[in-house]
Amino acid sequence: MAGSTKGNVYALPPLTKGPHSRRLGIIAYVATFGGLLFGYDTGVINGALEPLRRELQINATTEGFVVSILILGAAVGALLGGRLADAIGRRKTILYLAIIFIVGTVLCSLAPNWEALAVGRFILGLAVGGASAIVPVYLAEISPQETRGSLVTRNEVMIVSGQFAAFVINAILYQIWGHHDFIWRYMLIVAVLPAIALLVGMIFLPESPRWLISQGQHKNALVVLEQVRDKERAAAEMAEVEHLAEEENKTQTAGWADLAVPWVRKLVIIGALVGVFSQFSGINAVMYYGSQLLENAGFSADAAIVFNTLNGLFSVSGVLICIYLINKISRRKMIITGFVLTTTFHLLIALTAQLLPEGDLKMWLILVFVLCFVISMQGAIGPLSWLILSELFPLKIRTFATGVAVTCLWLANALVAFVFPPLIAGLGIAGTFFIFFGIGVVAIIVLHRELPETGGKSLEQFEEEFQTGFIEKVKGSAQ
Amino acid sequence: MSIIAAVAESLEGTLALNAGIDEARSRDEDLVIFNLGLTPVDPSDVPAGIQWRVIEREGRGDRDPVDALLDEIADDPRISRVVIGLRRRSPMGKALLGSVSQRILLNSPVPVLSVRPDQPE
Missing domain, CATH: 1.20.1250.20 (MFS general substrate transporter like domains)
Known part of the structure; x- marks a missing residue:
């Protein structure tokens, strides 16, 4: 069993166009909202900080704390998110993440002081880290091997686009209401829109076929594959997915x-x-x-x-x-x-x-x-x-x-x-x-x-x- | 019955394998080579007369090499003894990581034969 190839190319029938390929396109689009949120929530503080500092009266150290605690939350979220996604599935985990995104965003924009803001940003960080760990996995597991690489890089583009979007929206809001100290609250709350989009979109998305197979749910896995591939290809891919699920288990062999x-x-x-x-x-x-x-x-x-x-x-x-x-x-x-x-x-x-x-x-x-x-x-x-x-x-x-x-x-x-x-x-x-x-x-x-x-x-x-x-x-x- | 040699990715690993071969030969038993490490083990030194097989660690369940070895012994009633190689450990290594040999010695349900490299001096 030592022979193991990640790039193993199974002899699969070629990809075809049809309702299934459109569905796959929608899936990729919705799931990368996770990447967009990742970018938006990390970038939004850039531009929000100056009015925020005026209203909540923070100094350089508390400022660094409020910004970096989101990243610490992300470190924790990335570790826990991976475990959760293995235990309850990719789809459910991303749904929960969308809810955490919404809760964290609302908490941050309503924060009465910097301590409350820090708590909100830690919670938001959990979702950011979770999304960074799971969205690429979900995308890789549901996309055919021919386009796997490009779908995953699309997520990277979405992350930086999210940051760029946050900078632009902050700049526009600042030009309009810059003299209000509470303008940063508007800047932060904007991120709730893509989070709602992710939540609603995710409700209609299927579970990852590879995760279903790792849980022994072969029938359900085939049902999902038939939504995103043509019939012939779906049947042929079951073997590949099964092989990848086995590989996945092998990657977990080493420890401290x-x-x-x-x-x-x-x-x-x-x-x-x-x-x-x-x-x-x-x-x-x-x-x-x-x-x-x-x-x-x-x-x-x-x-x-x-x-x-x-x-x-x-x-x-x-x-x-x-x-x-x-x-x-x-x-x-x-x-x-x-x-x-x-x-x-x-x-x-x-x-x-x-x-x-x-x-x-x-x-x-x-x-x-x-x-x-x-x-x-x-x-x-x-x-x-x-x-x-x-x-x-x-x-x-x-x-x-x-x-x-x-x-x-x-x-x-x-x-x-x-x-x-x-x-x-x-x-x-x-x-x-x-x-x-x-x-x-x-x-x-x-x-x-x-x-x-x-x-x-x-x-x-x-x-x-x-x-x-x-x-x-x-x-x-x-x- | 069979001897199980616990082979690590190091000098002691080679010692344990050689001692396991000797033991299997003198007791006329089969040899099970249990790879504690992650690089595939090379069984080409095992002489032709001895029946052997290799067990590699695989998957989350085998994350801890000692637990994986002890599980294997518990699951296979034909195993009569374990052969391990001991090594000198630096104080830093002792502080950071538990001793694999110690855990095997204390927890193995079958007798343990341990060999060590010749001490320099």
Whole structure:
């Protein structure tokens, strides 16, 4: 039973068009509302913070706390969500998430003080993390193998589009009612609309066929498949789905005890570092605090919130560029080049802030370099780091190792969100971006030395090469 | 009856396998190679006269290697003894991870034969 192939291509009848393919299109559309909400809820604080600070009287530390607690909630939500989705099913879990999205959003927009806001944002974070973990799984499990990859990247596009949408809506609301302190409440409550859309849409969506098979409900699985494939293809796919459900179980073999084995330990650390370094690039500092960053650089509050929408636009463009480039350049080359670019722009931002006198030139240069940073990050690192994580781990350690890496990624994200406002308050833009620059240099060195190439190989090829290489080394040093 | 050799992905793993082969030969029993690790085990050292089979860990139920081994022993009444390899552990390793050998020694329902690498000195 050792033979296991993720990319195993079953001889399946070709996909056909018809009512079933339209239904699949609707499913993908509704389910990616989860991604859109993920983006909207993480991005909405960017722009809402300035009026929010006036009304709730928060300082740099409580500000960092209120922003980062959503990310901590997301770390918890990602872990629990995966378990829940295995136990009660993907569909039910996403339904519950939609309800949590609605409850969290309402709590946040009605919060009388920053403590209540923090509670609301933690709850919202649970839904954000849950959606980030389950929506891609649901999409991958219900879509045919030919389009699986593109459906999952569509979710990534929806996440950054959600952030962009939040920036734009915040900017518009701010132009209309900017003088009201409570404007941030309107900004936050807007997110309830896509949450309701997700809830209503999800009621009509079917359960994942793969989950049904893992529960022994073969008949129901076939019923679902017949809704989203033609009859012939549905029957043929049952075997594939069954095989994938078995594979899925195998991915859960490894646990903490296996960290005693050097190659396992090393791969898990590399995976965690890919996640942590991508967050320590500070991309989300810009996504959460972009408006304040620009205000700090010299823009008026009004102008900052407008120009912040460019951060969202460049982020979306970056992700589209990344998806275009992703199979044209080797993974290693692309991610290391990405870090060289982002680190260069960190340095340029820091130098501009340090050396230029206050004034127009300084603030425009900072805006340009921040935009360059955002597009390099999303264009060469963002979606790619997730892809590398999905390819890096051999079958038997996949669930465990991905769990560790993604948790580290969320924690790093939360840490950046927490320390960024106090850092800016204490060290200014220059000092803060010199720190990002330093971390970036470490990231380049470590990834250059340690990151194995995963692209252009089947998962099994990579698995074998990495393990044998390692075992030879271990045996060599033991003798 | 059969001997079960608990083979880890390390030097002690090879020791346990070799000791298991000797034991199976001298007691004229079958050999079950239980892979505690995740890389497929290489049974090419087992001599032709011995009946053998390999058990790999697979799935969520086998997440803990010791539990997986003990379950296997509990399910197979033909197993007469376990062979394990001991190793020196760093203080850091002891602090972070429980001892696989200790748990097998304390919990195995059948006798345990343990072998250790030659100590340097």
